[in-house]
Amino acid sequence: MATGFAKEGGKKNNKKGYRFLLSLNDEQKQAKREIFENTISILLGKAGSGKTLLACQIALQEVLEKKRSKIIITRPTISKEDIGFLPGNMEEKMSPWVAPIYSNMYQLLRKERVDNLIKDGTIEIVPVSYMRGRTFLNACVIVDECQNLDHEQTLMILQRIGLNSRMMFCGDSQQVDLKHNGESGLKFLSSVTSVTGLHTFELLKNHRHPILDEILDVYRIKHDKQLPG
DSSP states (O other), X not given: OOTTSEEOTTOOOOTTSXXXXXXXXXXXXXXXXXXXXXXXXXXXXXXXXXXXXXXXXXXXXXXXXXXXXXXXXXXXXXXXXXXOOOOSSHHHHHHHHHHXXXXXXXXXXXXXXXXXXXXXXXXXXXXXXXXXXXXXXXXXXXXXXXXXXXXXXXXXXXXXXXXXXXXXXXXXXXXXXXXXXOOBHHHHHTTOOXXXXXXXXXXXXXXXXXXXXXXXXXXXXXXXXXXOO
């Protein structure tokens, strides 16, 4: 949970009919400005940097202001912990993986309003394995935990973007869980600097408990290894 954001509760909706419950700090406001200037953005940051919450705020804003018609959410279903077979339909199977994204949205807007956007199809969950062959038009696409996509998956997702769409990749290069030492597509994507409309921004501030940064720094030094999420 991104506790470093300031609450805006108690204020009335603005002229556009909504008001977010959390406000951004200066670093996130700068990132937001740069995202609005680009079509594809890579948001980098450690756990607790608020990158997914920022992507959710931008996506919700664009839908609520009628600049986009849909929010597409996807993320790889890779984990170091085997939880076995998940019953249910596609939405139910994806529920554990997208729960953090919904949690971020509930921090930004009233739960009832977010649930209505999910119910009417404005917010759509699309597993990575179901994305091939699709084209997302007039949509805001959030690709969360993108460090766990390999090169082929990353390129496949990039090719889904259609006219009047925005795509935001959120990831942390220190939390790669790819098996067999596979190389993350994030490494290539974040290194691209020559394409107009594609931009990388790294969030450096921690919005969880301040003790977290000190503990993680000590862990990295002692173990010289990547961190679990």
